[in-house]
Amino acid sequence: xxxxxxxxxxxxxxxxxxxxxxxxxxxxxxxxxxxxxxxxxxxxxxxxxxxxxxxxxxxxxxxxxxxxxxxxxxxxxxxxxxxxxxxxxxxxxxxxxxxxxxxxxxxxxxxxxxxxxxxxxxxxxxxxxxxxxxxxxxxxxxxxxxxxxxxxxxxxxxxxxxxxxxxxxxxxxxxxxxxxxxxxxxxxxxxxxxxxxxxxxxxxxxxxxxxxxxxxxxxxxxxxxxxxxxxxxxxxxxxxxxxxxxxxxxxxxxxxxxxxxxxxxxxxxxxxxxxxx
Numbered sequence: 001x002x003x004x005x006x007x008x009x010x011x012x013x014x015x016x017x018x019x020x021x022x023x024x025x026x027x028x029x030x031x032x033x034x035x036x037x038x039x040x041x042x043x044x045x046x047x048x049x050x051x052x053x054x055x056x057x058x059x060x061x062x063x064x065x066x067x068x069x070x071x072x073x074x075x076x077x078x079x080x081x082x083x084x085x086x087x088x089x090x091x092x093x094x095x096x097x098x099x100x101x102x103x104x105x106x107x108x109x110x111x112x113x114x115x116x117x118x119x120x121x122x123x124x125x126x127x128x129x130x131x132x133x134x135x136x137x138x139x140x141x142x143x144x145x146x147x148x149x150x151x152x153x154x155x156x157x158x159x160x161x162x163x164x165x166x167x168x169x170x171x172x173x174x175x176x177x178x179x180x181x182x183x184x185x186x187x188x189x190x191x192x193x194x195x196x197x198x199x200x201x202x203x204x205x206x207x208x209x210x211x212x213x214x215x216x217x218x219x220x221x222x223x224x225x226x227x228x229x230x231x232x233x234x235x236x237x238x239x240x241x242x243x244x245x246x247x248x249x250x251x252x253x254x255x256x257x258x259x260x261x262x263x264x265x266x267x268x269x270x271x272x273x274x275x276x277x
Contacts, residue, residue, distance in 0.1 A: 022046070022062050028101040031060055031108055042073050042080075042175060047111055058096050059111040062104055074105070076175065081107045083177045086149050091142030093162070093172040112172075114165065117225070118158035126228040135161075135169060136222045136268075142171040143218060147211045150180045154209075156217040157197045158225065180210060195246040196230035197221055203247040219271025231272075 022044070026033045031048035034057075038045035043063045050056040063077045084095040084107065098107035117135065121127075127135065139161060146153055153160075154176040162172050176192055193202050199216035201209050224230040232249040233241060 022104055027051075028060060028062070028104060028106045029097065029099045029108075031058060031097075031106075033060060040175065042077055048108070057111045058108040060106050060108050062106045077105060079178060079182070080174045083151055083174045083179070084109060086151065087145060087174075089142060089145035090168055091138055091170055092145055093170055093174075110170075112162045112164055112170065114163040116159050117161040117163065117169065120163070121158055121225065121228075127225050129226060132222060132226040135225060136218070138169040139171065139218060139221070142169070143214055146171070146177070147214070151177055152180060152209065152211065153177050153214050153217075154202065155193050155197075156214055156221055157194050158221060159194075161221075193217075195243045196224070196233055198247060198250050200251045203250050215271045219268035222268045223272075 022028075022033065024033055024035060028048070030052045031050055033046045033048045035047050036044060037047055037059070043061045046060045046062065048058050048060045050058055061080075063073065081095075081098050084093070085098075087093070087095065093112075094110035096108040096110065098105075100106075139156075143153065143156070153171060153174070155173065156171075160171065160173040162170050164170050193199075195203075197217045197220040199209070199213040202213050220231055224233075232246055232253060
């Protein structure tokens, strides 16, 4: 079980965490870390061997916050674990386990040695419309599972879509995901998410966003896969566009200037028409 006791207990855990370095060879529950594969604001991700199932490898996310951020990051980390526990679908990352070991809060999930869709695009630049539509169908299946359980992803983008060994795409990175009915951890009026794919209501910090926000991000995602760059990251200003300018475009600009007359465009246009919401 994950420790959800008050700030004093959390601060005690933080002191232990600072004293306990996590890296290759560290044991967390039944898992033995072999290498680091990623690092973010709220934690670090490692690959680990499962000592109870010798042939299994898992991805382990470890919370390593700074003392002044411990309470908010602890709450976000707990929420990420709670979301992962509710999901069980071929098109989402599979949750395995969670716990605290030597003061280190961690959770284990399915390990996918293959790359993200973002990495595929780095190599191929764009996908043909048939492949784009197939990607869209698989992402929709994963997103439908989220929404069936009353969960918003809130950060749908190519970097958070991963390729599995069976060539299925899986939705990952639940760091910003939350139950629709759960309390907000972000102050109203504060935007969270990735600027290139940010729904207008999310850019405005609207606390009452619903599944339609994910559908808008989905439309942006599919369009970027087919066009080679996010819709409002205009090809003539990819480098110079600021985050605030990108957010303004989502709120005020028309998406029609970038859409092509192709099946992906027909798929994404209904997701992006703000007047339909």
